[in-house]
Amino acid sequence: MLRLEKRPSPSRFWQAATPILAVILTMIAGGIMFALLGKNPVEAIRTIFWDPLFDPQYAAYSRPQLLVKAGPLILIATGLSLGFRAGIWNIGAEGQYIMGAVFGAGVGLALYPVETRWIFPLMILAGIFGGWLWAMIPAILKTRFRTNEILVSLLLVYVAQYILAAMALGPMRNPEGGGFPGSRNLSQIPSMANPELIAGTGLHWGVVAAIGVVIAAYVLLQRHILGFQIKLAGQAPRAARFAGVSPERLVILCMGISGGLAGAAGLFEVTGPAGQISIDFNTGYGFTAIIVAFLGRLNPLGILLAGLLMALTYIGGELASFILGLPSAAIQAFQGMLLFFLLAVDLLTNFRIRFGSKKEAI
Amino acid sequence: MTGQTTRPELLAVSGVTKAYPGVVANSDVSFSIKEGEVHALLGENGAGKSTLVKMIYGLVKPDSGSMRLSGAAYAPNEPRQARSSGVAMVFQHFSLFEALSVAENVALGMENPPKLRDLAGRIRKVSEEYGLPLDPDRMVGDLSAGERQRVEIIRCLLQDPKLLIMDEPTSVLTPQEVEILFKTLRQLSAEGTAILYISHKLEEIRALCDEATILRRGKVVATCTPRDRSAREMAELMVGATLTPPERGAKAKGETALQVSGLSVASPIPFGTSLKNIGFSVAKGEVLGIAGVAGNGQDELLLALSGELRTAAGTLSIDGKDVSALGPNDRRRAGLVAAPEERLGHAAAPDMSLVENALLSGATRQGLVKNGFIDWPATRSFAEGIVKDFDVRTPGTHVAARALSGGNLQKFVVGRELSQAPTVIVINQPTWGVDAAAAAAIRQAILDRAAQGAAVVVISQDLDELLEIADNFAALNEGRLTPPRPVAGLTIDEIGLMMGGAHGMEVAHHAH
Numbered sequence: 001m002l003r004l005e006k007r008p009s010p011s012r013f014w015q016a017a018t019p020i021l022a023v024i025l026t027m028i029a030g031g032i033m034f035a036l037l038g039k040n041p042v043e044a045i046r047t048i049f050w051d052p053l054f055d056p057q058y059a060a061y062s063r064p065q066l067l068v069k070a071g072p073l074i075l076i077a078t079g080l081s082l083g084f085r086a087g088i089w090n091i092g093a094e095g096q097y098i099m100g101a102v103f104g105a106g107v108g109l110a111l112y113p114v115e116t117r118w119i120f121p122l123m124i125l126a127g128i129f130g131g132w133l134w135a136m137i138p139a140i141l142k143t144r145f146r147t148n149e150i151l152v153s154l155l156l157v158y159v160a161q162y163i164l165a166a167m168a169l170g171p172m173r174n175p176e177g178g179g180f181p182g183s184r185n186l187s188q189i190p191s192m193a194n195p196e197l198i199a200g201t202g203l204h205w206g207v208v209a210a211i212g213v214v215i216a217a218y219v220l221l222q223r224h225i226l227g228f229q230i231k232l233a234g235q236a237p238r239a240a241r242f243a244g245v246s247p248e249r250l251v252i253l254c255m256g257i258s259g260g261l262a263g264a265a266g267l268f269e270v271t272g273p274a275g276q277i278s279i280d281f282n283t284g285y286g287f288t289a290i291i292v293a294f295l296g297r298l299n300p301l302g303i304l305l306a307g308l309l310m311a312l313t314y315i316g317g318e319l320a321s322f323i324l325g326l327p328s329a330a331i332q333a334f335q336g337m338l339l340f341f342l343l344a345v346d347l348l349t350n351f352r353i354r355f356g357s358k359k360e361a362i
Numbered sequence: 363m364t365g366q367t368t369r370p371e372l373l374a375v376s377g378v379t380k381a382y383p384g385v386v387a388n389s390d391v392s393f394s395i396k397e398g399e400v401h402a403l404l405g406e407n408g409a410g411k412s413t414l415v416k417m418i419y420g421l422v423k424p425d426s427g428s429m430r431l432s433g434a435a436y437a438p439n440e441p442r443q444a445r446s447s448g449v450a451m452v453f454q455h456f457s458l459f460e461a462l463s464v465a466e467n468v469a470l471g472m473e474n475p476p477k478l479r480d481l482a483g484r485i486r487k488v489s490e491e492y493g494l495p496l497d498p499d500r501m502v503g504d505l506s507a508g509e510r511q512r513v514e515i516i517r518c519l520l521q522d523p524k525l526l527i528m529d530e531p532t533s534v535l536t537p538q539e540v541e542i543l544f545k546t547l548r549q550l551s552a553e554g555t556a557i558l559y560i561s562h563k564l565e566e567i568r569a570l571c572d573e574a575t576i577l578r579r580g581k582v583v584a585t586c587t588p589r590d591r592s593a594r595e596m597a598e599l600m601v602g603a604t605l606t607p608p609e610r611g612a613k614a615k616g617e618t619a620l621q622v623s624g625l626s627v628a629s630p631i632p633f634g635t636s637l638k639n640i641g642f643s644v645a646k647g648e649v650l651g652i653a654g655v656a657g658n659g660q661d662e663l664l665l666a667l668s669g670e671l672r673t674a675a676g677t678l679s680i681d682g683k684d685v686s687a688l689g690p691n692d693r694r695r696a697g698l699v700a701a702p703e704e705r706l707g708h709a710a711a712p713d714m715s716l717v718e719n720a721l722l723s724g725a726t727r728q729g730l731v732k733n734g735f736i737d738w739p740a741t742r743s744f745a746e747g748i749v750k751d752f753d754v755r756t757p758g759t760h761v762a763a764r765a766l767s768g769g770n771l772q773k774f775v776v777g778r779e780l781s782q783a784p785t786v787i788v789i790n791q792p793t794w795g796v797d798a799a800a801a802a803a804i805r806q807a808i809l810d811r812a813a814q815g816a817a818v819v820v821i822s823q824d825l826d827e828l829l830e831i832a833d834n835f836a837a838l839n840e841g842r843l844t845p846p847r848p849v850a851g852l853t854i855d856e857i858g859l860m861m862g863g864a865h866g867m868e869v870a871h872h873a874h
Binding site for chain 1: 694
């Protein structure tokens with residue numbers, strides 16, 4: 001019989017080792033699934049994890065995609081992780097991401113065709129503001145009326161999607177686009193573009209911002225009193241009140257930070273890889289970032305690695321469905337397994353497994 | 363209760379040992395209880411009393427040793443088995459659902475509950491027989507702590523037990539309620555039910571128990587007849603050392619440091635007690651003891667004083683300065699420190715290290731944060747200072763708070779507040795669940811701070827503690843505070859009346 005025994009204090013070894021163990025278990029279980037689908041499991045795993053980076057034929061396209069996809073994930077997930085640590089559940093980063101893009105692009109398009117170097121920074125600020133504003137709705141409703149931020153922030157994603165569609169079809173539609181939905185291509189306008197900074201790397205300003213935010217979040221959590229208050233509020237809410245932390249202030253702050261960063265990610269996307277406001281601009285980064293945040297154990301450095309890993313499974317997954325003809329549902333199941341195993345083995349951090357059937361005190 | 367030798371033996375525990383990783387909770391423990399005997403199990407926190415009764419109640423299995431009940435081998439695998447053998451237990455912390463009625467709560471604890479109406483009838487009958495008045499239809503959330511305990515006792519009595527285990531039953535009762543509980547227990551004993559009574563309150567044990575088994579560090583160190591021993595003798599057996607009562611330095615009464623007037627606050631806790639028009643003042647060097655049965659507004663009073671609950675303007679001042687609008691950290695800046703009752707989760711974050719927990723309330727007065735950035739080296743040395751000055755037994759300050767024993771964590775929490783050179787100290791239950799030696803150290807530290815000129819408010823349910831350290835005495839009763847009176851000259855009856863008497867229990871026993 002297996003028994004679980006609570007550790008006196010969380011194991012540092014397992015805190016670091018569980019993500020690795022989870023990835024290995026995912027590879028094993030995923031391999032079995034691929035084998036059942038009639039594919040060679042070793043080849044499938046290699047196609048997902050190895051080929052995007054090192055295959056001579058595909059890496060030239062795939063490798064830059066790694067940073068392009070990881071950038072927004074890391075940026076959003078780092079913001080979300082602060083709230084998650086404090087027990088504030090912003091599930092609507094996808095909506096804040098959309099609104100950041102809409103606000104930022106709106107400012108840029110309103111100034112078109114003015115050409116100065118201040119336009120792009122201005123658009124970044126507008127993007128942050130858009131995401132922040134969208135996150136303030138659930139935040140203020142929560143602090144004023146005790147509504148549930150999970151529901152409100154999630155439902156606002158759908159509102160944001162309608163606003164996005166309306167913008168793409170209406171006010172922001174490219175007047176020179178022949179009536180097709182979608183705005184001007186911002187990545188083609190020099191004062192508004194978020195270009196690839198070093199050719200062949202996929203590095204753009206959003207990735208730079210993501211790395212900066214990771215460092216800032218790390219310092220915040222390790223050294224700043226606000227980071228301490230965030231951790232305290234999540235672990236022991238009553239102790240946080242005792243320490244003088246105002247829960248309302250923390251909700252506003254954490255929702256604001258995560259919303260602002262999601263908005264910034266949207267802005268960097270719309271001016272770079274996506275290029276324009278279109279009906280299908282958002283591709284689920286805001287939701288995937290939730291997984292990334294937990295995969296990275298809500299730790300900024302962990303999120304950096306988790307964002308890269310998640311981006312890799314996306315790119316590798318696409319490659320696998322393209323080369324091996326794996327159904328995309330199988331790829332999604334594979335990604336789901338990763339989160340599943342991570343949460344499952346997470347248990348080892350706080351518990352140890354004992355063999356034997358002895359019963360212990362309750 | 364003479365002629366105990368003629369009574370047959372009910373429970374015999376022989377050579378029972380139970381070890382947990384890193385600690386031997388019980389080592390070769392043997393003792394026996396006769397039918398109808400009131401047997402005390404005496405020992406400090408951590409002496410192994412709880413583990414021992416958990417084994418008797420089937421919650422824990424011994425590593426070695428054996429038990430016999432009424433002559434037959436007895437090795438319960440689970441509480442259900444213990445109950446069907448006639449062993450019942452009233453826990454220190456009640457397991458009741460506040461939103462359910464008394465009868466529903468009792469039914470939840472039964473294997474085959476009868477119809478609620480029949481059960482209500484049986485509850486009424488038992489409660490009348492034993493002088494424990496209880497309305498089966500009332501919501502548990504509306505009951506006082508004493509009444510809740512009656513629910514637990516009646517739940518046990520309905521099983522018609524041969525052995526009733528009671529874990530620290532009087533900590534939630536007023537002196538009058540204690541007297542009535544004792545009447546009930548004596549009645550049970552006279553009817554042949556044995557009672558295993560766990561406590562560290564020695565006077566109670568001397569008043570109630572026929573025999574006592576004293577545990578220290580998991581071993582039986584003595585058995586005695588409590589009536590023949592003085593409380594002091596038993597205390598020294600329990601602690602294994604000579605105890606020195608705390609010393610009070612001579613002190614000059616200073617001017618008023620804390621002034622509270624017309625303080626009314628709604629409770630933030632469901633089924634909590636709102637504070638109603640509370641007023642008192644504490645002078646520099648004075649210790650005000652606030653007594654009261656659990657759940658009469660103690661938690662709320664601490665929250666209102668510490669600043670965790672908002673208070674109306676003009677209700678609270680420190681050194682003549684109105685602080686009612688300030689939050690916890692601004693009040694700390696003004697000189698007030700507070701130590702809440704609940705160590706884990708309120709006074710300290712369980713999973714955080716002692717260093718982080720030192721920062722928790724020490725940041726403001728100790729200047730541990732500069733421009734928003736934490737000075738970790740300074741915080742670490744603050745934590746190390748607390749550990750050293752207050753003799754906190756821990757492998758180091760990097761250890762998580764929840765890894766410390768209750769007494770050590772309490773020393774840390776109280777030490778953290780006392781180390782901040784406060785002008786006003788508010789402590790709720792300073793020695794709750796703390797062993798005698800640690801309790802004495804904490805009380806001495808509080809008195810020392812008072813001697814240095816701090817104004818101290820001690821909220822406690824331990825009357826002996828308050829009488830030992832307080833200059834003035836007041837009691838909380840349903841959210842109201844009695845006017846403080848000097849401790850010198852107060853009788854225990856007067857104190858009981860200040861605490862609200864016996865919550866309508868006299869009637870029942872008079873009817874007997």
